[in-house]
Amino acid sequence: MTEQLNDAAATAAELAGEAAGLSGKDLLLWAGQRFEGRLAFATSLGLEDQVLTDLIVRSGAKIPLFTIDTGKLPEQTLRLIEQTERRYCLEIEVLRPDAEEVRKMTRRHGPAPYYTSVELRKLCCHVRKVAVLRRRLAGLDAWVCGLRREQSVTREDVDTVQWDGANRLVKLNPLADWTLDKVWTYVRKHDVPYNALHDENYPSIGCLPCTRAVLAGRDIRSGRWWWEEPEQKECGLHVVQGRLVRKGERLAH
Numbered sequence: 001m002t003e004q005l006n007d008a009a010a011t012a013a014e015l016a017g018e019a020a021g022l023s024g025k026d027l028l029l030w031a032g033q034r035f036e037g038r039l040a041f042a043t044s045l046g047l048e049d050q051v052l053t054d055l056i057v058r059s060g061a062k063i064p065l066f067t068i069d070t071g072k073l074p075e076q077t078l079r080l081i082e083q084t085e086r087r088y089c090l091e092i093e094v095l096r097p098d099a100e101e102v103r104k105m106t107r108r109h110g111p112a113p114y115y116t117s118v119e120l121r122k123l124c125c126h127v128r129k130v131a132v133l134r135r136r137l138a139g140l141d142a143w144v145c146g147l148r149r150e151q152s153v154t155r156e157d158v159d160t161v162q163w164d165g166a167n168r169l170v171k172l173n174p175l176a177d178w179t180l181d182k183v184w185t186y187v188r189k190h191d192v193p194y195n196a197l198h199d200e201n202y203p204s205i206g207c208l209p210c211t212r213a214v215l216a217g218r219d220i221r222s223g224r225w226w227w228e229e230p231e232q233k234e235c236g237l238h239v240v241q242g243r244l245v246r247k248g249e250r251l252a253h
C-alpha cells in the first residue's frame with residue numbers, strides 16, 4: 001500500500017471509488033480492513049469525534065485512537081478523555097508537544113503568542129498540534145477525522161475519502177455529509193459522552209485561550225480564534241498541499 005500511495009491522485013481516486021456510497025459505520029469498517037495496522041483515528045474529543053468513537057466501537061473496526069494534549073486544553077476536555085476511555089473500555093493514546101520546542105517559543109514570543117498575530121497563532125498551533133500530529137502520522141497510510149462540510153467555509157469541500165497532501169496519506173471523513181442535527185440526534189440516541197462545554201454554548205472546542213462561547217444562531221466556528229477572519233480559522237491540522245481549503249476551491253487530490 002505504501003508504494004501505491006506514491007501515486008497520490010490515482011490512489012485517492014481509486015479508494016474513493018471503492019468506498020463510494022459508504023459513510024459512518026460502513027466506511028469505518030471498510031477502512032479498518034483496507035488499512036489494517038496502518039490507520040488511526042485522531043480524536044479531538046469534539047462532538048463529531050465522540051460520534052466516531054462510538055461508531056468505531058460499535059462497528060468493531062480495529063482503529064486505534066489518539067489525541068493531542070496541547071497543554072492548553074480546558075479541564076472539561078481532559079475529563080472527557082477519561083470518561084470516554086471508561087465508557088468504551090478503550091485506551092486513548094495521549095500525545096504531547098515537544099517540551100523544548102514549547103520552551104523556545106514562549107521564551108521568544110511570550111506565554112500567549114496566539115493573541116499577537118495570525119502568524120504567531122499558527123506557530124503555536126504548529127508547535128503544540130501540527131508537529132505532534134505529523135510525528136504520529138508518519139508511517140501510517142490513512143487517518144480518520146471528524147470533519148463535516150457544513151462546519152465552516154474552510155471545510156465546504158471536505159470529501160469522505162480524500163488525499164491529504166500536507167501529511168502524505170489518505171484522510172477519511174466518515175461524517176463529511178452529516179448535519180449538526182444528525183450528529184446531535186446520534187449523540188442523544190446512543191447516550192454518547194460529550195464535552196460539558198457544549199451545554200454552555202461552546203459548539204466547537206479547542207484550546208482554552210482560543211475558544212469562547214458563541215451567541216445562538218452564529219457560525220459554530222465563530223468561537224474559535226474569534227479575532228481572526230473566517231477563512232484563517234484552521235490550526236493547520238487540515239490543510240491541503242500546504243494551504244487551507246477556501247470556499248469555492250476544489251481539493252486537489
Ligand code: SF4
Pocket residue numbers: 070072114121122124125126128129206207208209210235
Ligand atoms: S489553539 Fe491556541 S493555544 Fe492551542 S495550539 Fe493553537 S494557538 Fe496554541
